[in-house]
Amino acid sequence: MPDPQAAPTLPKVATGITGFDDLTYGGLPAGRPTLVCGAAGCGKTLFATTFLVNGATRYGEPGVFMSFEERAEDLAANVASLGYDLDGLVAAGHLAIDHVRVERSEIEETGEYDLEGLFIRLGFAVDSIGAKRVVLDTIETLFAGFTDPTLLRAELRRLFGWIKDRGLTAIITGERGDGPLTRQGLEEYVSDCVVLLDNRVEDQITTRRLRVVKYRGSAHGTNEYPFLIDQAGLSVLPVTSADLDYAVPDGLLSTGIAGLDGMLGPRGFHRGSGILISGEAGTGKSMLAASILDAACRRGERCMAFVFEESGAQIIRNARSIGLDLGAHVASGRLRFEAARPSLFGLETHLARMHRDLDQFRPDVVVIDPISALRGPSGELQATLLRMIDLIKVRGITAIFTTLRGDGSLIEDNDLGVSSLMDAWIKLQNMEANGERTRTLYVIKARGMSHSNQIREFLMSSGGIQLVDAYIGPSGVLTGTARLVQEAQERAAAQQHRDATERRLRDMARRRSALERQIEELRAGLEAAVDEEESLRAEDTARGVTLEAEQQALIARRSAAE
Amino acid sequence: MSDTTSDGQAPEADPDRDPDRDAGHYHLRLYVAGQTAKSVAALTNLKRFCEEHLAGHYDIEVIDLMQNPQLAAGDQILAIPTLVRRLPSPLKRIIGDLSNTEKVLVGLDIRPKADRP
Numbered sequence: 001m002p003d004p005q006a007a008p009t010l011p012k013v014a015t016g017i018t019g020f021d022d023l024t025y026g027g028l029p030a031g032r033p034t035l036v037c038g039a040a041g042c043g044k045t046l047f048a049t050t051f052l053v054n055g056a057t058r059y060g061e062p063g064v065f066m067s068f069e070e071r072a073e074d075l076a077a078n079v080a081s082l083g084y085d086l087d088g089l090v091a092a093g094h095l096a097i098d099h100v101r102v103e104r105s106e107i108e109e110t111g112e113y114d115l116e117g118l119f120i121r122l123g124f125a126v127d128s129i130g131a132k133r134v135v136l137d138t139i140e141t142l143f144a145g146f147t148d149p150t151l152l153r154a155e156l157r158r159l160f161g162w163i164k165d166r167g168l169t170a171i172i173t174g175e176r177g178d179g180p181l182t183r184q185g186l187e188e189y190v191s192d193c194v195v196l197l198d199n200r201v202e203d204q205i206t207t208r209r210l211r212v213v214k215y216r217g218s219a220h221g222t223n224e225y226p227f228l229i230d231q232a233g234l235s236v237l238p239v240t241s242a243d244l245d246y247a248v249p250d251g252l253l254s255t256g257i258a259g260l261d262g263m264l265g266p267r268g269f270h271r272g273s274g275i276l277i278s279g280e281a282g283t284g285k286s287m288l289a290a291s292i293l294d295a296a297c298r299r300g301e302r303c304m305a306f307v308f309e310e311s312g313a314q315i316i317r318n319a320r321s322i323g324l325d326l327g328a329h330v331a332s333g334r335l336r337f338e339a340a341r342p343s344l345f346g347l348e349t350h351l352a353r354m355h356r357d358l359d360q361f362r363p364d365v366v367v368i369d370p371i372s373a374l375r376g377p378s379g380e381l382q383a384t385l386l387r388m389i390d391l392i393k394v395r396g397i398t399a400i401f402t403t404l405r406g407d408g409s410l411i412e413d414n415d416l417g418v419s420s421l422m423d424a425w426i427k428l429q430n431m432e433a434n435g436e437r438t439r440t441l442y443v444i445k446a447r448g449m450s451h452s453n454q455i456r457e458f459l460m461s462s463g464g465i466q467l468v469d470a471y472i473g474p475s476g477v478l479t480g481t482a483r484l485v486q487e488a489q490e491r492a493a494a495q496q497h498r499d500a501t502e503r504r505l506r507d508m509a510r511r512r513s514a515l516e517r518q519i520e521e522l523r524a525g526l527e528a529a530v531d532e533e534e535s536l537r538a539e540d541t542a543r544g545v546t547l548e549a550e551q552q553a554l555i556a557r558r559s560a561a562e
Numbered sequence: 563m564s565d566t567t568s569d570g571q572a573p574e575a576d577p578d579r580d581p582d583r584d585a586g587h588y589h590l591r592l593y594v595a596g597q598t599a600k601s602v603a604a605l606t607n608l609k610r611f612c613e614e615h616l617a618g619h620y621d622i623e624v625i626d627l628m629q630n631p632q633l634a635a636g637d638q639i640l641a642i643p644t645l646v647r648r649l650p651s652p653l654k655r656i657i658g659d660l661s662n663t664e665k666v667l668v669g670l671d672i673r674p675k676a677d678r679p
Contacts, residue, residue, distance in 0.1 A: 108669030110660030116595040116642035117627060117634050125629035144642070372610075403576045 005445025013061070013169040015134070016054025016354070017047070019086045019236035024212060025223035028193055030176055031167040033160050035190040037182045038176040038197030042206065042353045043229050044173040045070070045302050046079065047197065048135040051171055053084045055133045056094035061169075063133035064125040067139035072097040080522075096125040102145030109147055115155040119162060126168065126266065127526075132527045134163060140184045153189075160189050167479045181213065192216045198224070203376075205345035210236050226348035228356065237352040248272055249396040254363070257288075257297020259458070259467020260426075263443050264451035269398065269424055273391050273447065276419060277402045279428030283401040284439055286310070289367045290319040290326060291465050292400055294364045297329035304336050304363035306354060308373035323462045335359055342373045347384040350374065355391055370417065372404040384420075389421050423447040424440040429480050438480035441467065457483065563650035588612070588670070589649035595642045596628045599603035600659045604643040615672050654662075 009374070012026030021027045028034045028051070036044050039286035067075055075097060076086035098121055126134065139156065141562035146152055163170045170189045172190055174182030181187045187194055194213040199206060209224040227236040252268035254261055261267045269275055277285045293303045305314060315337065316326045329335035338357055345353070358366070374381060392399040401422070419425055425444040430437045443451045456467045457479045469479035471486050478486050590606060594601035605624060612620045627634050629640070637646050641657035647670055656669040666672075 098635055102640065106653070106655050107641075108654065108656045108665055109658050109662075109666040110656050110669060111607075111661035113641040113658040114600070114603060115640055116639075116641035117593065117599075117644065120595060120627045120631045120642075121634040121639070122636065129633075142640070255640050558568060 004296050009183035012218070014059060016058050016413065017050055017234055017236060018359075019144065019225065020210070020448065021223060021229070024193075024215060025219060028169055028171070029171050029215070029218070031164060032192040033163050033172050033190045034193040034195060035154070035169040035172050035174055035182070035187055036189070036195045036197065037176050039176045039199060042197035042199045043227075043234060044197055045075075046082075046229060046234055047172055047195075048137050049075070049084065049086075050082075052078070052095060052135055053086070053089065056089050061132035062094045062096075062129040062130070064101060064122065064131045064136045064138070065095065066122060066125070067137050068100045068102060069138055071099045075382075087199060088426045093129050096131065097127050097489065098125050099121075100141075102141050104145050107145060112306065114151070115142075115159070115466060119159065122159075123166075123230045126166065132167075132169060135173070136170065136174060137173045138171055140174055140182065140186065143184050146218075149160065149184075149486055153184075156186070180223050197227075198277055202346065203209060204342065205346040205349075206346045209348070224351040226346075228349065228352050231354070235352070235356050237355040253292075253398050254295060254299075255292050256298070257291055257458075257465050257467060259456060260441070260465075261533045262467075263452035263456065264446055269446065270448055271398050272393060272396045273423035274393065274401065274421065275286065275394050275424045275426065276422040277426045278405060278419075278427065279402075280404060281431065283430055284429060284458070285404075286424070286464070287319065287322055287460055288441075288465060289322055289369055289400050289402055290315060293324070293365065294319070294324040294326060295330070296336045297326075297332075300334070301364035302334055303329070303365045303367070304338065304361050305367040305369065306357075306358065306368075306370045307337060307339045308342045309370065315427055316378075321462065322460050323464050331466075336363070347374060347376050350405045351384055351387055351391070354388065358391065358395060358397070360393075363397060364393055365400070366402045367404070369400075370402040370404055372402075385418050386421060389418075400476045403540055418442075433479070434482050436480050438483075440479055455479075564599055565661060578612070585609065586616075586619050587649060588616050588647065589623075590620060590670075591623045591625060591637070591646045591648055593625050593637065593639050593644045593646065594632070596626065598642075602619075603659040603661065604612070608645060610668060611656050611663070645673075 005448075008028075011030040012024070013030045014021050014027040036047055039043050052065055055061040055063050065075065070078070071461045072086075072090075079086060086095060086097065090097060095316050098349075098480070100118070100121070122134070125131065125251045128250075139159075143149060143153055155452065160170075160172075172186065174184070174186045176196075177183035177185075181196065191214075193215045196211045198209045198211070200209060208227050208229065210227045212220045212222070225236050227234060240278065249272040253271050254268040277288055279285050289305075293305060296303050305312070305315070310318075312330070316330065319326045326335060330337065336357075337351070340350070340353070341351070356457075369490070371385060371388075374384065376384070389399070400551050401418070403418070413518050424446040427442055428442050429440050431440050439458050439460070442453070443457045445451075454469070456469060459466045459468060468483075471483040578659055579677075584652040590608070590612070592605060594604065608622060611623065625633055625641065633639075637644075638655075643657070643659060645660065645666075647654040647656070650671075654671070656666060658665075660666050
């Protein structure tokens with residue numbers, strides 16, 4: 001058995017459609033016809049046109065557009081809004097457009113015929129510009145123009161064979177029927193590659209999806225992938241991939257709020273992590289996110305904010321009230337707001353847009369505010385968020401999600417949590433006490449780092465967000481005015497205590513000086529006593545000397561008398 | 563090409579028309595692709611047919627798309643063989659080898675000789 005890895009891979013032709021070439025590992029099968037089918041308005045013609053235009057402009061492969069429905073000028077007008085200049089390409093010889101008009105009323109069948117004319121026209125168009133790509137849009141129209149389906153089928157089979165023989169990479173579009181993929185069962189003839197476009201409406205919201213039904217001789221992504229048609233053209237987004245083998249970027253992301261950084265062991269969040277900010281209305285989620293954005297932009301990083309409830313301008317205005325000039329960051333191109341109502345698109349489309357925007361803008365930090373605004377069936381929501389988180393993490397982007405639900409769940413009365421998907425979780429809470437509310441903040445979790453377990457009060461002022469240590473005492477946690485009162489009381493008590501101590505110190509000083517005075521007096525008395533003693537002693541000695549002298553004198557006198 | 567542009571506005575099969583004007587002139591163009599059996603059959607049928615019904619006021623132009631493929635798009639040719647009635651207007655396309663006489667007559671708006679006054 002040959003090793004499938006070693007086997008030569010099927011040659012492919014890139015369509016240049018973002019995402020589609022990825023999920024088909026290279027594009028459409030080269031030199032073979034591909035069937036693109038879908039209901040009306042699915043984007044078949046646009047898909048085919050994009051294939052041709054990209055071929056002509058990017059890959060140097062001229063193409064022939066054989067239109068059975070739209071006239072060449074209509075076709076050109078339809079795609080002009082996407083920046084495709086069909087007329088210019090035709091003039092430059094990169095594109096040939098042949099409008100095949102099939103009008104049943106003008107045709108009378110009078111015997112045997114074949115569709116050699118179609119072959120000749122196609123062949124002529126291909127040869128005139130050296131085309132490598134061909135689009136037949138929508139060839140099923142032929143079934144309306146000719147009465148003999150057996151002959152048509154035989155001719156179509158011959159046509160597809162002819163395309164293969166000529167080595168042309170072709171897209172054949174087909175209208176989707178009820179049962180089979182196309183009304184006329186074209187998939188029977190074009191069996192190499194079948195792409196199904198779908199436009200599904202759920203809850204009044206349309207989501208475009210694309211699926212590669214089959215791809216003979218090649219692996220391909222098998223899921224339904226959302227795709228977008230907007231001013232940037234057509235892009236398919238393989239967002240269902242949810243691998244967990246992404247690289248983790250190094251480094252820390254400072255939140256720009258000193259107090260919050262201080263609550264985290266390494267003084268910031270790990271880069272590339274998902275940070276959930278939960279809190280009820282008015283707890284300051286958006287402003288906290290805005291502070292982080294501002295700090296990142298100041299460091300020169302690129303930031304992107306997907307906002308679902310406010311416009312970018314409104315957030316800029318609101319952030320100005322806390323002294324953040326987000327408008328300057330937008331002007332400098334470091335910050336981009338993508339505002340859209342959640343109900344504007346389906347979840348898939350939101351994801352798809354996000355996918356495209358992330359790849360276009362390549363931000364370092366992304367804010368999604370709030371994820372709780374996204375609506376949909378819970379299972380789908382969970383899957384969407386999971387993919388959204390993967391989408392961001394795979395790119396090494398730090399993501400900040402805000403949610404209105406205090407418990408981190410997506411929907412009320414549902415324990416469907418996103419918190420387990422997040423690396424860090426900051427909870428904002430309004431504490432109500434003493435007739436007032438105070439904003440508090442605490443870090444519930446922060447994977448891979450130590451963090452403070454304390455509740456901090458935070459203040460929003462024109463100077464930004466500041467964190468204040470909450471009062472935690474025997475009577476519980478006190479915040480706001482209560483904290484101020486308590487602090488004042490404590491200050492007063494301390495003052496009293498200081499005063500009392502000083503008073504006692506003064507007393508002691510007084511007593512000491514009194515004692516010292518007494519000691520002085522006593523010492524003076526002692527000295528006086530010593531003096532007296534000495535004088536007495538001297539007197540006494542003097543008297544003794546005198547007595548002896550008198551005695552001597554007496555003796556002397558007595559002896560003289562004898 | 564004949565210079566009967568004014569005939570374009572008039573219904574060609576109008577029996578009240580002046581027969582001297584070239585109103586009934588048939589300008590026919592047969593598209594073929596090489597000398598296939600169908601092409602040969604179509605040309606044979608057409609000639610026979612015109613002689614029978616349009617003797618004197620028709621001309622046939624045969625275009626071989628194998629030699630002039632660029633001409634196929636102009637007359638919106640898909641099927642081969644295709645007979646295009648350029649004049650009288652409106653333009654009509656008749657496809658096939660013209661073996662079904664009934665349909666060719668209907669397609670060309672020709673009344674069989676027997677019906678003519």
